[in-house]
Amino acid sequence: MKSKEEKVKIITKEFVGEGEDAEEERQKKPSKVPRPKRKKQLPAAGCEEMVSENSPVDDQQEPVQEASDTRLLGVTSRRGPRSLPPIPSASRTGFAEFSMRERMREKLQAARSKAESALLQDIPTPRPRRLRSPTEKESETEFGTELAREVQRTQQEHDSQGYSRVKFHDSVRKIKSKPPVPPGFPSAEEAYNFFTFNFDPEPEESEEKPKAKNRHGANQEEKEGEEEEPPVQEGVSKTGEEEWLDGKEAEDLLLGLDHAAEDFVAVRPAEYESVHVRLQKEKELLFVPSRRTVPTYKKLPENVQPRYLEDEGLYIGARPEVPRINQNIMENRLLTQEPGRRWFGDDGRILALPNPIKPVPSRPPTWTREQDVKAELETQYKKAVKYIHRSQHLIGSGDSPGNFQLDIDISGLIFTHHPCFSREHVLAAKLAQLYDQYLARRQRNKAKFLTDKLHALRNAVQVGLNPAKTPKTLETTPKTINEYKSEIRQTRKLRDAEEEKDRTLLKTIIKVWKEMKSLREFQRFTNTPLKLVLRKEKVDQKADEEAYEAEIQAEINELLEEHTEEYEQKMEVYRVTQQQWKAWKKAQRAKKKKKKQEVEEHSANEEREQPGPGEEPEKPAPPEPVDRAVIEQQVREKAAQSRRRPGEPTLIPELSLAGSVTPNDQCPRVEVMRREDVKRRSLFLKVTFNNKEVSRTESRPLGADFRVHFGQIFNLQIFNWPESLTLQIYETAGHSGTTLLAEVFLPIPETTVVSGRAPIEEVEFSSNQHVTLDHEGVGSGVPFSFEADGSNQLILMTSGKVSNSVAWAIGENGIPLIPPLSQQNIGFRSALKRADAISSIGTSGLTDMKKLAKWAAESKLDPNDPSNGPLMQLISVATSGESYIPGFFRLEQLQQEFNFVSDEELNRSKRFRLLLLRSQEVPEFRHYKQIPLYDREIMERVFQDYEKRLRDRNVIETKDHIDTHRATVAKCLQQVRESVINRFLIAKHHFLLSDLIVEEEVPNISILGLSLFKLAEQKRPLRPRRKGRKKVTAQNLSDGDIKLLVNIIRAYDIPVRKPTASKFHQTSRSSRTFAEKHAASPTTHSPAHSADYPLGQVSVRPFVEVSFQRTICHTTTAEGPNPSWNEELELPFRAPNGDYSTTSLQSVKDDVFINIFDEVLYDVLEDDRERGSGIHTRIERHWLGCVKIPFSTIYFQARIDGTFKIDIPPVLLGYSKEQSVMMERGFDSVRSLSEGSYITLFITLEPQLVPGESVREKFDSQEDEKLLQATEKFRAECTLKFPTRQCLTTVVDISGKTVFVTRYLKPLNPPQELLNAYPNNPQATAELVARYVSLIPFLPDTVSFAGVCDLWSTSDQFLDLLAGDEEEHAVLLCNYFLSMGKKAWLVTGNAIPEGPTAYVLTQEQSHYLIWNPCSGHFYGQFDTFCPLKSVSCLIGPDNFSGFPLHMPYSEMKPLIEAVYSTGVHNIDAPNVEFALAVYVHPYPKNVLSVWIYVASLIRNR
C-alpha cells in the first residue's frame, strides 16, 4: 500500500517536474505559437483547457496546498486505479504539447491583463456557470452512488478551502463548518476537486454517456497537465473566451465520436484477491495440522491412563529421531484424519519401529572442494578383525567377542623307552617304574586302611554279640552281625591281596635292582645314576609277635566259625539227600523183585537195560567235620607267605640318583657310540589346535637320562571353543631329518581350570616305530634279551610321558578368557558377564527360547539395563511370534511391515497393472508413455488389445488373409516371432563393453602401414574412390535426417523399340524363360509412332525412376540401349512411427523400386497446318523393367554397389532386345552370353547407420557334443585362415536350437507335376523346379525377427509356412536337385543385392551352374553378371567342402505396391484407357503365381 502510494507520488512529482520544464520552456520561447493552429489541432481540448484555466484561482502562492493536491491525486488514483481512461499516447502527447502552448498563450494574456488582482481575492465569476452545466450533467449522470452525491454537495457548498482535504468525510466535515457557497458558483477549488474526484467513479458511467465521458476524459487530461500548475490569472478576456467556448461545445459533441473508440474497450484491471480473502479460502479448503503438542489424553481411548512400558521395565528400542514439531504435526493430522487411534501406542506416542538407520554411512562422502585429494586418501591401517562364526555359540551376544586365551605349559618329556636305551636303561626304567608304583601304593597305604577296617568290623561284631550293651538294636542284631561278618570276610580277602601285592612289589624291586647290579658288574660300566637303598626298620619283636599271633588266632576263629557254618549247612544237605537216597533204595528193591518175576517170563536182555534210565544216586557221604588244626595250618601258611614275619624288620626301598655314571673313556666302544647317538638326538613339540599347527617348542637335545626339558608356555589366542588340542612329538636324529614320534591328545581343560591353578599332568605316549641300532642301544619294536643265550626275549616300544598343563588364561581384570560354552561353574558368573549374555546368567546351552523367556521373567531381569539389552531384544523377537523360530532364510523379512495394501487390492489397481506390464516389456505397453497418475484416468480400453491378443492366441483370424491356410501360417509365424522376440529382449539387456564404450581398436601393422601409406597418397586422385564414412548410432535421429542415396550409373542392353508395329506377339526373352504360360495378350495399342524415327536414330530413350516409400525421383533421359546417367538421387527416409531405434529400423519392410522407363515423344498435333508454327508433343513413358531392393538389405549392407539384372517382363509389347543387332555386329561375346538388361547402381544411406547386431546368445543344442566341438574347431580354423569368410556350421532352427547345418540337406522329391512337365528335358525340369521354389514368397528373417539372428526352417516347415528367406529357398532347391540326381551344394556367400545369402550350386555334365533360389535364375560358372560375388563355403548333404509383372503371391499389399511403382497411372493423355488382366497360376502346395497385365491404351487415330 505504502509503496504504491509512493509510486503515485513519484508520478505526480514527475508531472511537477514536467510542468516546471514546461514552464521554463514557455519562458524561453514566448508566444510564438499561432492561434489558428491550436484550433485546428485539438479544439475540444482547448475548450476544456480554457475552462480549467479559468476556474482555479490561487494555488501558485500556496505550496502547501499544492502538496495536498498531489496527495489527493495519489489517494484517488489509489482508490480506483481503473479510473484513468485509456488515452492513446499520440493524442496525449499532442495534447500535452498543445496545452503547453495554450498555457504560454494564456500567460501572455495574463501579462496583459490584471493578473495580480486575481491572486488576492476569490471572485466568483459568471463564467463558471456556463461551465457548470456540463459538470452538473456529469455529476448527475455519472455518479449514481453516494460518492457522487457528496461530490455534488461539495460542488454546491464548498468553500474555497474545502478542496485541500483528501478524504470525503474530511471534506464533508469541512463543508459543514464552512458557510455555504451560493449555488451555481463553483469556485476554482470546486472545479479542481471535481476533476480529481472524477477519477474515481469513472468506469461506472462509461456506457451511459460516451459523450459526456469523452469530455470528461478530456477534462482529466487537462487536469493532468494542469494540476501542478494551477492557472495564475483569472478573468482573462472573458467575453471572447465565452463565445469561443460555446463554439467549442458544439465541436466537442462532434469530436466525441473520435473518442468513442476508446470507450468501447472495457478495460478491466487484473483480478486481485486480497491476502485475507485468499487465506480465508485456503482455510476452507486446506487443512493445516497444528504444530502444537497434542495432549496425551486425546491420543488414547477415554479413561485410559498412558502406560509407559519402559517404566514397567519392558525393553523398548531406540526410536528414530524425528523432530518434535514433525511429530506434533503428524499426530494432529492423524487425529483429524482418522478418528481411530490405531496409530498410537499405549504411551500415547506414535507407534514406531526401532531406528532402522545404520550408524555408518554406506556411501563414501563426496569430497569437498577445500580438502586435498591426498588427505582424503590417507591410508589407515587397522588390525584385521576376524569374523566369529556363530556355529560354536548358541546365541550370539551383542557384545564384541573378546579374544579368548588358552595357556599351554609344556614342561618336559620323559622317555620310558627309547631306541637308544641300553639294557641298563631298560632295567632302570623298569626299576623307576616299580619304584613309582611303590611310592604310589605306599602313599595310599591300602593295606593299612583295610586292616583298620577289619579291626573296626570285628569290634562291631563283638559288640553286637553282647546284647546287654546294645539293647536298642536288639531286633536287628542278628542280621547286622551277619552282614558284618560277611563284610569282615570281604575286607580280609582284600587286605590279604593288598598285602600280598605290596610284598610282591617289594620283592620285584629288589629283584630288578639285583639284576641291575649284576648287569653293571657284568658290563663293567654304569649308565644310570640309579641306586636303590633298602632301609630296615626295627620292630618290637615281642609286640610284633603277639600282634601276629592275635591276628592269626582271630583269623583262625573266624575261619573256624565259617567252616562250622558251612559244615552245618552241608550236614543239612546231607540229611536231605540221604533220605532221598534211602527212599530210592527202597523203591529199587521193590522193583528188583518185580523184575525177577518178569525176567522169568520174558527174556533176560531186558534186564540189562534196566539201570540205564534211572541213574543210581550216589550214596551221600557225610561232610567232614571242621578240623581246627587244618585251618590253623592254612592260615599260618598264608600269613607266612604274604606277611612280614613277626620280628622281621620292615624294608623300605629308597631309589636315588646318587650313583655315578661311568665316564665315556672307560666304556666300551659300542656304549660310547650309543651315548654319541643319544647326544645327537633332539626333540621338539608342535602344538596343534583344531588340527592346525599353532606353535612349536624349541628343539631341545635329548639328555643322557632321556629326559627333555622344555618349560615353555604357549598362549593361544582363540575365538571359539577348541575342538582338539594335540601335541606332536618330533625327534630329530642328527641331520637325518625329523620324524614324528607320537601324537598326544591333550584334554581341553574345564572352564574352572585357569592359569596358575592347573596341575602339571603327565600324558603318556607311545610310538609304534621300529628301530634297530648298531650299538648298545636296544632299539624299539625289536626283540632283545638280557640273557646271553638270547632267551627270554623282550620287545619294547618307544614310549614316554609328556608333562604339561593346559589352562585358561586370565584377562587383565581378572576375567578368565574362556569361550562361552559349557559354562558349568556358577562361581564365574559375574566375571563372565561380558562374554555372553546367556552364559552370564548361568544358563548357557539354552536352546529353547520359551524357557529362556520364562527364565527371564522369573529372574526379573532389568530390561533397561544396557547389558541386558541384547538379551531382552532376543527374547522379545523370539517370543513375539509365539516363540516361532523360522527354519528358513528370508530376504525381505520386513516386507510384511511395508505392505500397505493387500495383494488383491494391488492387483486391482489399473495403474499398477499398467506399470507392471510395461516393465515386463509386453509389446503393447513397451513404449507406453505417461502412465496416468490416477486409476480413474486409465481407460479400460487400454487393456483391451492386450487381453484380446491373449484370448486370440489360438483363434485364427481369417479377416486379413485370403484363406485359412495363410492365416494359420501368419499366426504361426507370429507366435514364433513372439517367442524369439522375448528371447531377444532378454538378450538385449546384456551389454558388452562395445555397446557402451566406443574405443578405437589397437592398430595392427597393416593399418599402421596403410595410414603411413596414406600420407603419401595423392590429395586428388584421378580415380576417386568411395571412402567409408563415420557411422551414426540411430538414436538421436528424427524424420528427415536420413536420406537414401541412389547413384544410377549406367545400364546395359535396354530393350529397344521395335521398328514396326506389325509384330505383336514377339517375346523379348529367349526361349529359356518361363514365359510360355502367359495368357493371350490383349490387343493393345503399340507405340506405332516409333516408326517415325528413322532407322539408326535413337531407338530407346530410357530414364530411371526410383521410388521409395512413395517418394519418386527420376534421372534425366539418356539415349540408346546402353545409357549412362551417372546421377545421384536423394530420397528421404521415414522410419515407422518416427522411431529410429535399431530394432525399428531393422523391421522396415519397404522396398526400393528402381524402374526403367522409355521416354517416348508423340506428336500430338491434331492439325498439320499448325506444324509450321509450333510443336506439340506428348511425352509418354513406357515401363521397361525394374529392380527391387529391400531396404533391410541396404540397411544391413550399409551400401550396395554393383550391376543388377533388370527384371523385365516376359512380354514387352513393342520392344525387343537389341541383341540380334549386336550379334550381327559382332558385339562383345561375353555380353551376349547373358540375356536380359542390367543396371549399375550404388545405393547407400546418408548418414550411415550402424546395423543392429544379432543376438549373442548361445542356443542350446541337441547335437552330439563331439560333433559340436569338431564344428567349433573347424570354424575356428576357417576363421583363422579366411577371416572375411563367413563359415556356417551350425544354425538356429525355428525352435531356437542349434542344429548342424547339413541336417537340412536331404533329397526331397519335387512335386510330380513339375517332373512330368518336361519328361525328356532335364534342364527344363530343373528350371521349372527352380522357378517353383522361387515362387514361394520371400520373407527375410531379419524382417520377421527384427534384430534377431537367422533362423533356418526345414524344407517341410518352409513349405508349410510358405515364407522364408534365401536359406530356406536354397535348401529346398538343393534338396530337389539332389533328388533329381544332380550333384548339388548349398553355397553361402556374399551376393548383390542380398548380401550374405545362400545359393545352390549344381554340377552339370561339364560345368557348374549357380542357381539363385529366390528368383529362379541360374548363372553359368563364369557368368560375369552373376550376382554372387564371393563364396564362403559349400555345404553338401554329407560334408562341407549353394513382364507382365510377375511375382510370387503372398499378400495383396505387395502387389498393389508393385503396380503402383510402375507408375502406369501417371499418364495424362486425354483419351487413355487402361487394361488390367490378372492371371493366377496354381502350383502344388499352395504356391501361386500371379500375373498382372497392366496396359494403357491410347486410341490410335
Added chain:
Amino acid sequence: MAAAGPSVFLLMVNGQVESAQFPEYDDLYCKYCFVYGQDWAPTAGLEEGISQITSKSQDARRALVWNFPIDVTFKSTNPYGWPQIVLSVYGPDVFGNDVVRGYGAVHVPLSPGRHKKTIPMFVPESTSKLQKFTSWFMGRRPEYTDPKVVAQGEGREGKGSPPWKVGLE
C-alpha cells in the same frame, strides 16, 4: 485442471552449471542433457545444451567457470524415472583434438529449493596400455556411445579414472 485432461505434476528446474575443477585440463566446455523415465516429458525449456569454452580462473581456485544456465520444465505422472542431469565435459588434448574429459550425472533434486551439487566426473579407461597410448596418440579416447549411459545402470560394470568434479547449482 482435473477435467481438462490427465493429471500431471510439473517439475521445474532452474539452475546453472556453475564451475568445474579439472586440475589437469583447461579450455573445457560442457554439454548437459536430461535422462528421464517413460512417464516424463519436457514441456518447456531446453532439454540439452552446450556451453561456451571456458578457461581456468587465474586465482587460487583455478576453477573453470561456465555459469551456464539450465531451465527446463518437465511434466510427469510418476516419480519413477525422476530426471537426471547428465553432464559431459570436453576439451582439447595436446594435439588439439576434442576429447571427452568427464562424464557425470546426478538426479535433479527431489525437494524444492536451492541445491548445490558437486558431481564427480569420470571417463572410461582404455582397455590396455597399448590402447591407451594409441588413443592418446590418435586423439580418439574411449568414450561412451551415448553420454546418457552414465545415468543408466545397465551394463555399467567398468572402471573410471579418478574423478574430477563439476559444480552445479
